Amino acid sequence: MSFNNLTLLNEAMNASDLRQKTISTNIANINTPGYKVERVLFEDKLKKANSGLELDLSRTNERHMFINSPFRDLKPEVVKRTGTSVKDNGNNVDLDYEMSEKAVNELYYSSLQRQVNHELSQLNYVINH
Template identity: 40%
Template sequence: MKPSTVTDLLFNQLSFRSDRQKVISSNIANINTPGYKTKDLVFEQELQKVDLGKDLQMSKTNSMHMNGFNETSNTNQAKLTQVKGLEEQTDGNNVNLDTQMSEMSKNKMIFDALQSSITKDSRLFRSVIESSQKN
């Protein structure tokens, strides 16, 4: 039983934020990888607004790269995309540490707010149940 109809949306957003944090962490981990391009996780509806021509998939070009982003992102209708228009370094890498740290901080604040909302939603549901038991 769900506390409210909003709960599914909150949990989906929480899952998306968790997956996005993994992508941002991967970008930061690859800051010194030649040719690495910054990735981002976006909702499918947002992707449809932009004509990309093809799906961008992560490819494992080194046995030391992490696995699993595409499996988790599909559960909440999000897509992993390459961020376009970023300034590249001489080695072809376009990860900007300041931007990624800022995105990570913003993502964590939203994640924390979602967790707080879920907690409040659950408390409200619990109080309704406890009130109904008294009658």
């Protein structure tokens, strides 16, 4: 695994952490009049950055020419969903939906964590053997 891949996994974990905080904020505001839920966009941006890439290039020596990665500036984005209302007071928090998103995000974060641990254990093996 290259440094760029570890950086990308780190950004995905940061996005998942931000998503968990955003979901918690949405749930905390379930009774706030006029509150509009927020969503974290990351995976769609990742797919867009990855589309059309045919080569997986990495630097194996510090003297090699640096190849700009399309993932270098990939950051999660928080957006409000304003076009809907679940309650008469203008609030659009759906508790069932938020709880299911929370569960999915927890699984996503755990899988990212396992990937990072696996890659780091491989690097550790190479270094020590």
